[in-house]
Structure formats: C-alpha cells, structure tokens
Amino acid sequence: MARLFLIFTSFLLLVPGLGRAADYCVDVNSKKGWQGITIPNGQITRVSFSGGWSVINGIYKPVGPRGYSGKDAKSLGPFYGYKFDQSYAFGEMLVRDQAGRIVPFAEFSALAVNTRNPAGNYAFRINDLDKALWDNAGVIKVCISMR
Numbered sequence: 001m002a003r004l005f006l007i008f009t010s011f012l013l014l015v016p017g018l019g020r021a022a023d024y025c026v027d028v029n030s031k032k033g034w035q036g037i038t039i040p041n042g043q044i045t046r047v048s049f050s051g052g053w054s055v056i057n058g059i060y061k062p063v064g065p066r067g068y069s070g071k072d073a074k075s076l077g078p079f080y081g082y083k084f085d086q087s088y089a090f091g092e093m094l095v096r097d098q099a100g101r102i103v104p105f106a107e108f109s110a111l112a113v114n115t116r117n118p119a120g121n122y123a124f125r126i127n128d129l130d131k132a133l134w135d136n137a138g139v140i141k142v143c144i145s146m147r
Contacts, residue, residue, distance in 0.1 A: 031124045037144070056136075060072055067090055
C-alpha cells in the first residue's frame with residue numbers, strides 16, 4: 001500500500017498542474033445584494049454557470065446571467081429605475097472585481113481566462129436594486145475553474 005502511494009505521489013509531481021486543479025463556486029441568490037467569493041492566485045481555465053433567476057417572480061420567466069432581452073426586456077422598460085446599473089439588462093448578472101470595477105458576467109467570463117494573477121475578492125449580484133430584490137426568485141451558481 002505504501003509503495004502504491006509513493007508511485008501515485010511521484011506521478012502527480014511529474015505531471016504539472018495535475019492534482020492542483022480546483023473549482024471555486026458561489027451560489028448567487030437573486031434575493032440578495034453582492035455575494036462574494038475569494039479565489040487564489042493561479043490560472044483561470046474556465047468560468048461556468050448553472051441555474052436561472054427572475055425579477056418579479058411569477059410574471060417573468062427565469063433567465064441566465066445575460067438577463068432579459070426582447071419582449072420581456074421591453075415590458076420591463078417602465079421599471080428602468082429599479083436597475084442597479086442602468087447600462088445593463090434587467091436580470092443580468094453583474095460582477096465586481098477586487099479593484100471595484102463592475103462588469104457584466106459575460107465580459108468577466110471572457111476576460112477572466114486571460115487574466116494574470118486573478119487572486120482576490122469578487123462579488124456577484126443580479127442587476128436589480130436592493131429595495132426590489134424581494135420579488136425575485138432563483139439562484140445562479142458560478143464556478144471558476146483554476147489550476
């Protein structure tokens with residue numbers, strides 16, 4: 001048994017990155033404001049999501065991190081003042097990086113893989129003001145894969 005352990009350990013040392021890969025995940029709840037995660041230094045290899053959420057539960061269907069578009073976005077127009085950030089769609093996932101910059105999840109996902117030294121605190125939320133979170137529903141799980 002000890003010999004098998006030594007062989008396995010030696011193999012891990014010979015293959016760079018094997019055994020050091022990890023996923024860092026956070027469940028981003030549509031009924032809460034900023035929700036954080038801390039990631040270590042390393043290389044981000046992938047950013048993924050699962051799940052969905054809705055604003056005004058029961059009236060609007062759940063969407064992914066890109067938020068509402070088309071007919072639903074148009075009907076949400078009168079509620080424009082309830083967006084956390086007017087630049088982005090209702091229901092879109094926003095990401096705040098360690099420098100305090102806020103970008104949409106799609107941009108974060110695209111850029112994160114090429115970021116050097118990504119260690120730090122990140123926060124995620126739905127694009128909806130805190131006072132309007134009560135009628136939301138759903139969770140989007142975000143996973144950042146690193147090696």
